[in-house]
Amino acid sequence: MPAHTPSSTSSLSPYFHFDSTMKSDFKLSNLVGTVYRKGNVIFTADGTGLLTPVGNRVTYFDLINSKSFTFTYQHRKNIARIALNKQGTLLLSVDDDGRAILVNFVSRVVLHHFNFKGVVHDLQFSSDGHYFAVGVDRYVQIWKTPEFLEERQFAPFVRHRNYAGHYDDVVSVTWSNDSRFVISTSKDMTARIYSVHTEDKDASMTLTGHRDYVVRAFFDITQNIIYTLSKDGALFHWEYVTKEPESESESEDEKMDEDSDSDSDSAAPIKKAVAEPQSQWAIAEKHYLHLESVRVACATFHAASNLLVLGLTTGEFRLYELPSFNVLQQLTMGQNAVDTVAVNNSGEWLAFGSAHLGQLVVYEWQSESYILKQQGHFDSINALCYSPDGSRAVTASDDGKIKVWDLHSGFCLFTFSEHTAAVTAIEFAKKGQVLFSASQDGTVRAWDLIRFRNFRTFTAPHRVQFSCMAVDPSGEVVVAGTHDEFEIYVWSVQTGALLDSLAGHEGPISCLQFGHENSVLVSSSWDKTIRVWNIFSRSQQVEPIEVEHDVLAIAVRPDSQEVAVSTLNGNIVFYDVEDAKQTHNLDIRKDVFSGRHLDDRFELKNNARAKSFTTISYSFDGLSLIAGGNNNSICLYDIADEVLLKRFVVSENMTLEGTLTMLNSSKITDAGISIDAIDTQGEHVDLEKRIDTSLPGSTRGDPSARSVRPQVRVTSVRFSPTSSAFAAATTEGLLVYSTDTEVIFDPFDLDLDVTPQGVLESITEKNWVVALVMAFRLNEQNLLDRVVENVPLKDVKLVCTDLPSVYVNRLLEYLGEKVNRAQGSQHIEFNLTWVKATLESHGRYITLHKYECQPAIRMIQRFLARVAKDIVSVSKKSGYLSEYLLNAKNETANEDQEEAFEGFSGSDDDNEDDMEEDVDEDDEGEWEGGQPKGMSDRFTPDSDVEED
Structure with a gap:
């Protein structure tokens, strides 16, 4: 390998030297592309947020501000149940094995791990927040909510009661409004009432009469009525x-x-x-849904409005008014079962989740409109790309769909479904208004992202399956390659005509990519060569660059001077494009973590599977490289030093193949296979879930019915154009890693006496930051004005620097309103000093949160646009006036000097005394304070004019 020389990095364009030290402190900021897998969804206490389990993680959707984020912690298996206390401070999630994680919902910090040692079927916090009930196997357990005791010791997971009245698995648990009773339902077709406190133990009893599983049971608002609902659609009305x-x-x-x-x-x-x-308790009424071959999958009840919501196995959901049992609405969200339903505290919004297709819907039933309607990809993601501004990401999947995602909100903006086969490659044009995609259906399509339509379709002379694609930076030419033939097809975007077919490779085309700075096209093939093409030149004769092994992925540096090649033997080789010489070499076999599969008969150290990368991408500055493959690793490398900067683990989900370091020997049967690979549920699973509805012989299209476990892998990685984030298309979804994922902590949210008197005291003590924050908390205009105007001009920058980031937007809004007020022009320079100091101190935060700060910035821009003309005109007039006064002063001084020389007589000392007297008289009579006295009086009309 050639020795590394400093000139290899100095050849970079100066445009790419803005950040010489690439940051490696990336953290998971969001999980996009998957909105729901299994389990239950819950609303927050204010009803504006929605929590949903996504595999072994939890995602939060802000339905008002259109935001979302994913908690960084992971479970060992998929999450089965989640619960949030009424105060909105503690989040409890449990996986399929009964292992629970307690999280501080506000700060997103994991507090405690616990194992319930059984399968948890339901989990609910009490209304007062002191207890939570868990349905574990056939038991109902009541636990005390973790809290700080008098001894200031954290005591998590103290069991209060354990009830064993049911004879089969507990399906659900529901609290009464006063948090004194718990009603549980079971597969033994009964519902039981339990008391939390000993003095209420006489109220415990069993409710029987159903002929199928009791799905849910509810208390009404008065707690004098109980409703029990069974799986066959029978609703019993119980009265005390x-x-x-x-x-x-x-x-x-x-x-x-x-x-x-x-x-x-x-x-x-x-x-x-x-x-x-x-x-x-006695049955007062019985109601039946009269459903034929349809079962109730889930249900919820809003006691304040007597609203009952049912989710059926056919994808239909119904709304009933109790106790009259009148049908209010009857809609459908697809052909698959509704697995979970939730209602917010106001009873206005309903949330539905369907695990079969990964659908998540938030529905406002009174206006019959959708607040949120999201669905992930039906199959694995094949490719992804960033928009040129880095605000959107586009993913393509085996299901033939292309989805456009807003990375700020985490929501899908649009879905293109014109392709009839798997989409293998997607690329943006340079301006970001046109998207190109290649598919195995034999077409390359161009999409208009302004009107969201397919405006051009490119095809080959005969039917082929395109496996790779590249777009010229100018957006005029698109090229594609196939595994069927050895040629590269070139089309004109304007006319849609096939311009040329580049021949030269002796094997199927595997990868294509254009350089960003010029129209250099780099291609790789199974013939162990890469070729550099200049498609706009007259001659297409190129010399191949020989590679020792098969090429799995290529990436061109943004300045088009270097190309990186990932090979099958586990190396990433870098070549200079002009000289065709190797510049760097990375041996990545020890950096890749490829875990064991359940059917592996060898140890991990002897595993040679997936010890290579199938996708690589350069950073925006060209100094770092991100890589991923069919393994559980995403690696970030420094190219100049040829070192691994950081390795990211894709998933810790043990239900995926390739995540385990060692297999559990206690689960190995006599046949040598793991017990996890055997279906031990059998008849314990409902009949409708055991029926395979997929077509005979189909191996794709029904993820829930496949017999093989999915393997963890990374199909595509891309750096954001802003270099502050990168995305990876994985088995778990689209993982977005960012350098700005810290939770903004406001220290003034703690116990602090925030009063107007406290603000005035802080002003007196010159604690400007404390006074400003307290004024923001009180949100009183006069206090804000008083604090801002009392801050000395020299301390403005220091105050803006120390201001917590959470108040930056509030300060910009206040300054924007202040400068646009009628009296705001009195302190233009002072207000603009605040604006300048805020932008200098928190510019990065404002850039990353431009969606929040944009209205305030626009207000300031509007003020500047309105006042700029006046300031320019005043400055011009002042310039002309000052020039006139200076010229007049010079002429007067010259005339006095001439007169002095003309009247020169007598001794030199006398003449010098006369000149000094003349100059002193001129200075005292004409100039005061560095300006003409008459002009000073003219421009200060309020001052008194003194006469000599």
Whole structure:
């Protein structure tokens, strides 16, 4: 390998030297492309946020501000249940094995790990937040919510009660409104009421009568009515009735009354016990859905509005009004079962999740409109690309769909479904308004991202399956290659005509990529060569660059001076494009983590599978390289030093192949295979879930029915054009890693006495930052004005630097409103000093949160545009006036000097004294304070004019 010389990096264009030290502190910021897998979805306490499990992670959707983020922690397996306490501070998630993780929802910090040692079917926090109930196997457990005790010790997961009344698995648990009782439903076709406290233990009883699984049970708002719903669509209405004691003869009653008068007071309790009526739950009404071959999959109840929401196995959901059981609405969200349903506290929004297709819907039933309607890819993601401004990402999948994602919100903006086969490659044109895609259906399509339509389709002379594609930076030419033939097809975007076919490779074309700075096309083939083409030249004769092994991926440096090649033997080789010489070589076999599969008969150290990268990408500055492949690793390399900067683990989900370091020997059967690879559920799973509805012989198109476990892999990696993030298309979805993922912490959210008096005291003590933050918290205009105007001009920059980032947008909004007020022009320079200091101190934060700060920035821009003309005109007039005054002063000085020389007589000392007297008289009479006295009086009309 050639020795590294400093000239190899100095050949980079100066345009790419803006960030010589590439940051490696990337952290997971969001999971895009997958919105729901399995489990339950829940609303936050304010009803504006939605939490959904996505594999072994949890994603939060802000439905008001159109934002989303994914928690960084991971479970060992897919999440089965999640719960959030009513105060919105603690999030509890449990996976399929019963392992729980307790998270601080505000700061997103993991507090505790725990194992319930069983399969958790339901999990609910009480209304007062002191307890949470868990349905584990056939038991109902009540645990105390973790809190700080008087000894200031954190005591997590203290079990309060354990009930074992059911004979089969518990399906659901529901709390009463006063947090005193829990009602559970089970597969044994019963519902049971349990008391949390010992003094209420007499209220415990069993509700029977259903002929199928009891899906859910609910208390109404008064807690005098219970509704139980079974899987066959039967709804029982239970009421708490009082039965009078059996009446005796009238003579005996009279005799008892007479005896009671003569008895002592000790007989009174006996009489009361005899006369006390008996109370119990009884069925008042029965309602049936009358469903044929349709079952109830999930249900929820909003007690305040008596709204019952049902999700059926046919994809239909219904809304009923109780207790009359009138149908309010009846809609469908597809042909697959609705697996979970949730309602927010106001009862306006309903959330539905379907695991079969990964659908997530938030529906406002009163206006019959969708608040959120998202669906991930049906199959694995093949390719991804960033838009030129880095705000959007586009993914392509085996399902033939192309999805455009907004990285700020995490939502899918549009879906293109014109392709009839798997989409293998996607690329943006330079301006970002046109997207190109190649598919195995034999077409290359051009998409208009302004009108969201397919405006051009390119095809070959005969039917082939395109496997790779590249687009010229100017957007005038698109090229594509196939595995069927050894030629590269070139089309004109303007006319759609086939311009040329580049021949020269002796094997199927594997990769194509254009350089960013020029129209250099680099191609690789299975013939172990790469070729550099200049498609706009007259001659297409190129010399191949020989590579030792098969090429899996190529990447061209942004300045088009270097190309990186990933080979099958586990190396990444770098070549100079002009000299065709090798400049760097990375041996990545020890950097890749490829875990064991369940059917592996060898140890991990002897595993040679996937010890190479199938996708690589340069950073925007060309100094770093990101790489991924059919393994559990994403590696970031420094090219100049040929070192690994950081390795990211794609997933810790043990349900995926290739994530385990060692297999659990206790799960190995006598046949030598793992028990996890055997279906041990059998008849314990519902019949409709065991029926395979896929077409005979199909191996793709029904992820829930496939018999093989998915393998963790990375199909595509791309750096963002801003160099502050990169994305990876993986088995788990589209993982977005960013350098700005820290949670903004506001220290003033702690216990602090925020009052107007406190603001004034802080101003007196010159604690400007504290006073400003407290004024923002109080949100009073007069206090804000007082604080801002009291800050000394020399301390403005220091105050803006120390201001927490969470208040930057608030400060910009205040400054924007202040400068646009009628009196705002009185302190133009002072206000603009604040604006300048804020932009200098928090410019990076404003850039990363431009969607939030954009309205305030526009207000400031509007003010500057309005005042700029006036300032320019005033400055011109002042310039002309100052020039006139300076010329007048010079002429007067010259005339006085001439007169002095003309009247020169007598001794030199006398003449010098006369000149000094003349100059002193001129200075005292004409100039005061560095300007003409008359002009000073003219421009200060409010001042008194003093006469000599």
